[in-house]
Amino acid sequence: MKKFATAVLPILLTGCVATSQGVKRDQEELKSTFKKNNINNVYAQLIREGNNYKFTNFTLSDQYKSTRNQAWVNLGNKEPLWNYSAVEMCVVTNTGEDSERRPCLTASEARFMERTYDAENVFATVAMVGINMLKGHKVIVSFQADDYFEAYSSAESIAFSSNHEQSKQLALVTETVKKISSEYQALKHDYVVLNQKSPPGFEIGEVLPSAISFSEKFNSFDGLLDYLAGYQDALDTAKLDIETEKTEMDNFIKQKELLAAKQKAEYRNKRTVGTRQEQQAALAKIKNTYDAKAYLVKYRWNVYKDSVLYSQGQELYDNFLKKEFTNDYENLSDLSSYNSFISRYAPLTGTIVDEQLIIKAKQKQKALIQAEQKRKMEQFISVVTNFRAELSEGQDSHCGLIVEVKDKIVNVQTMAGLMFIKRDQLYPVGSAPCKFYNNVYQPPADLPI
The missing domain is CATH 1.10.287 (Helix Hairpins)
Structure with missing residues (x-):
């Protein structure tokens, strides 16, 4: 546990005091000094080495989850990646230790988060010095901006020759990351399409590199540049490899198509020869129109038929049909x-x-x-x-049994009962319909008699 000097009077004399409200106001103003940007930033860890500071572990991703003993910074705008604007109120004991009741959780020498006495309570503390030295003292943990900027400048002078060179190289990293990310996505798309179009029997090699690593760390900025240059070389190689795979796949497909065409031609030739021999035998057996018709029906849709032999069959059919036509007409x-x-x-x-x-x-x-x-x-x-x-009694008519015969009328037992029907309106059984309308007989109107 970090000890903190407890001599109150020397502190008052040297001015190592601050108010919590004043510190918060200063920290909020500090946030506006860091220029925000929307580029792909480069990050590094700021560490102390002897009396100097330097950058190490250069990376392309921020490190917000790092421990409080690590100081990660954004090289794009010099902003710390920890919560430097936080102001913590805590208590230290008279021996300089963090109080168990209210320890200083954000205090970190690596992050320039240091303890200072709370001026609002320091005079009360002085009054109590002679009375009870066992009581704790309220302190403020806040970001020491001047110390941070001094350390950052020291590390910056080691990593980069000048501010201009730093801006130039960071811009180079931004453009390079943007370029290789775009190229990687395009190559990935081409690689996926190539695999989708790959025919059975053709295997595509693993030519696509892994996506760019944003979490890998490098001891120096040059190491990061070397990594990006190497990744660009890997993409260029992958691009050539994919083109090679495309060419080989096209050749593979062409060879398969040629082989398939050859096999198809051989099969067609074999079937054609067999069909021709079969046609010749069938043609020789045609003796009449029926045989010729059956021959034409059998080979009409056969793609392997011999057209000449088929035409001969058609000619035989026409001749037989002409003869039958003439013969049938004469008979x-x-x-x-x-x-x-x-x-x-x-x-x-x-x-x-x-x-x-x-x-x-x-x-x-x-x-x-x-x-x-x-x-x-x-x-x-x-x-x-x-x-x-x-007509005679007992004889059947088209309307029923004849019961009585007179000169011009006949009494008939119809389905409607006994009816008198005129003699010249009666017909033999089954030769005319028998209809009644309102019990009145309706003689057929379309018969000649």
Whole structure:
């Protein structure tokens, strides 16, 4: 524990006293003297070596969590990294030791945080000197700015040749850190993309260095500069390595594509040869239109087919079809044959069939249909006429059982009950519909009789 001089009267005579309010005011004013900046600062530890001070452990990150026996400073604006504006009220014993009841926790010779007597209480202390030397004394722990700046200047003169040189080198560090951080992120992106595009079977080496270390410490400022220069060299090497990896990957992909194309060509050639032999055998077996049609359907979508052999199959199909068309046309006879002929060959009009023959066939088909319709109508009239002429009781009609037959009317047992229906409105069973509306018979309106 640091001892503190307890001779009160000499202190009063030499002026080593201060008030807590005055110290706080001075410390707040001190904060404004340190110029704030937004650059990448360089930090160092300020240490005492003999009667002089120097900087060591240069680093790129602040050290706020360091112990109170370490004095870390920001070389960018000369500001201490500890809470130098804090003013602590504490108590020391008459033997110069920190009081257990209220010790001086922020006191640190390394950080220029020193004890001074609280002038507000020192006169009361003097009055009590002769009465009780066992009581403690209130002191103030505060930052000794003059001592700090003197020590900082001493260390600065050792680390840098001049203030201009210091500013120049710190600016160099700032620009270098900014540059290599940007280059690292760009290389990292390229490296990630390269790995994403890497095909199976191609491995990308570990060519990307670790990110710049902001926590590593260096004994001298030159050591920090050497580290940054070395890191820049590592980035330049990584850049070349990534380009090499890209080239090798492109060559690997091209070789795979060439090999795949070769294998595909060999496979296609093999399949083509096999398909050609199969086609030749199938072509030789074509004997009719059915065989030719099956041949064309089988190889129509086969990408390995022989186009010449396929065309020969098409030619055989066309020839067979022409012959069948001519033969079928010459053998047309009844309406059924005309219907089948037109159904098969009409869709082929404009290709291999004679369009004029199709037209003639359709005309003939129409005439046969009309003749058939006329024949059926005449037959229907004959059947109905004979049915009405020979009506008799107990006979079935299209509306039901005939119960009574008179000259012009007939009594029929219909589904609506017994009904009188005119003789010339009756039809044989199944030859006409039987309808009633409000129990009144409705004779068919679309029949010829």
